[in-house]
Amino acid sequence: MEWFSDPGAWMGRLVFTRGIALVYLIAFTAALRQGPALIGTQGLTPVPRFLGHADWRRAPSLFHLHWSDRFFAGCCWTGVVLSLAALVGLADQLPVAGWMALWLVLWALYLSIVNVGQIWYGFGWETLLLEAGFLTVFLGPAHVAPPTLGMWLLRWLLFRLEFGAGLIKMRGDRCWRDLTCLAYHHETQPMPNPLSWWFHRLSPRLHRVETLANHVTQLVVVFGLLLPQPVAGVAAAVMVVTQGYLLISGNFAWLNALTLVLGLSVLDGRWLAAVLPVERPEQLSSPTWYTAAGIALAVVVAVLSVGPVRNLLSPAQRMNTSFDPLRLVNSYGAFGSVTRVRRELVVEATEALGPDAVWREYEFRGKPGDVHRRPPQWAPYHLRLDWLMWFVALSPAYGRAWLTTFLGKLLAADPATLRLLRSAPSGSDRPAAVRVLLYRYRFTTRAERRETGAWWHRTYERQLVAPLTAADLPGVSGGR
Structure with missing residues (x-):
């Protein structure tokens, strides 16, 4: 033997x-x-x-x-x-x-x-x-x-x-x-x-x-x-x-x-x-x-x-696929395609709706948001919400099952959901409304970095989710 x-x-x-x-x-x-x-x-x-x-x-x-x-x-x-x-x-x-x-x-x-x-x-x-x-x-x-x-x-x-x-x-x-x-x-x-x-x-x-x-x-x-x-x-x-x-x-x-x-x-x-x-x-x-x-x-x-x-x-090779429910022997692969342009979802809240509404951003723990914030190191820890937000920016279909519920949790100031984030503009208080904007992000040039201190430059593209209030989502549970 x-x-x-x-x-x-x-x-x-x-x-x-x-x-x-x-x-x-x-x-x-x-x-x-x-x-x-x-x-x-x-x-x-x-x-x-x-x-x-x-x-x-x-x-x-x-x-x-x-x-x-x-x-x-x-x-x-x-x-x-x-x-x-x-x-x-x-x-x-x-x-x-x-x-x-x-x-x-x-x-x-x-x-x-x-x-x-x-x-x-x-x-x-x-x-x-x-x-x-x-x-x-x-x-x-x-x-x-x-x-x-x-x-x-x-x-x-x-x-x-x-x-x-x-x-x-x-x-x-x-x-x-x-x-x-x-x-x-x-x-x-x-x-x-x-x-x-x-x-x-x-x-x-x-x-x-x-x-x-x-x-x-x-x-x-x-x-x-x-x-x-x-x-x-x-x-x-x-x-x-x-x-x-x-x-x-x-x-x-x-x-x-x-x-x-x-x-x-x-x-x-x-x-x-x-x-x-x-x-x-x-x-x-x-x-x-x-x-x-x-x-x-x-x-x-x-x-x-x-x-x-x-x-x-197979020429139709699939990435990251399990062939048995116990996941004992699997296929792997990553980045079969590479995106040329970075888009990010920016989630905002306001304390009062109206023409003079002031919208402020939720900050996520890992994904880009504030252009002056240096990208942090989190791996080998896994920030699942941040990763899924990246996918939703590629295609809203990735958020079909949960994004609206997530916004409802923010409207309810749900403590468990807020703990997934770095900061909330209203703290532990409920905002009046939330919305989701789509921005194009790119790294600053060396000259821009020296001049502004920013790591990112971003350009507004469109509104992905119009302002929502608690009245728009009566079926969403959670809150204080």
Whole structure:
């Protein structure tokens, strides 16, 4: 059975399991803080309403058995505690069965949230966390020899993630093929970060270099992951560097952080040992039943990979698609098309309607608003409302199920909804009316930045939602 164990991957497994524990911690914390306002019983898209037309087979979730806001919070707190235990190393002290149970509970809890999270949880990094989290169940604690098949399944996940992202770009927007996409991307990405202005101001030649490096990594270097060490480690190191670059140039929740951690799991253990002062146990056991479970997992993943592989090879490739309700093996990809112009929704309120009404803006935590406010860093935390506002600016259809309800919550000064925001013009008081305007945003030039101190320049385009009062939305609940 020695072939099924890979002691040399011990350090890579350690780094990966601690990294995914941190991502779980962030994910459950975000669900705890944002869940009540987004999907709670009185949320923008309430889970009870969703459960009324979604059966167990379509969306397996513990919440089919019972739903209440308190039960949801309990599940989130359980996830926080268990992920903290894994992060500080307590999970590594457990017997193999205890390890499996801890990680299986984490996966089941987060799957339950994602499967009832509706549009707020429709992002590729949700399924990435679930797929990686399920594989973690079978990696074993520190005193168990890392399973060869389990570590190779991490490589297979990283390969599909990177290669799928590369293919969707080459099949999608022409600017990826003529190497000009990154002349727009840093400015028009969903949520720029503090350095995005500087990246946008790189020369056109450097933007082409950025794009070409992305293609080489995702379409060429990625095949090194399927080769033995040290080639696989070199390929993974390239991906770690590129993911680090993406981390410092944008806010993509935990997508880049988790991809980076996957890359670290593939590095040669000797390289990691040279920089991490952690002693490996002298004796590494490997129970026969656990090895058998790992083999069974590999068979299941192989069978479930048929759909994602067909999708990869298809000219009609789909991004971020799950092929089974448990989200065990998925397809990935991002930015098959890149927007050239940035538009933003600006939500305003007034304390009195009339010809002399004074309208003031709501400030969101992450998305652009005040042109003098530097884009903040939020990743790997995920601001779901801010992201969806970006999508609504692209197409109002993205807000069909919730935008009017959101405006009603603002009219009612609903405390849970206001906590999703950075500030409200009326504070905790109810405004007389709210409206939504559409602006075109662009980064300022270097000269404009020096002269005005602004990071953005914006131009009014049109009114997206005319002024609404509480009388216009009598069916919207919430408030003080």
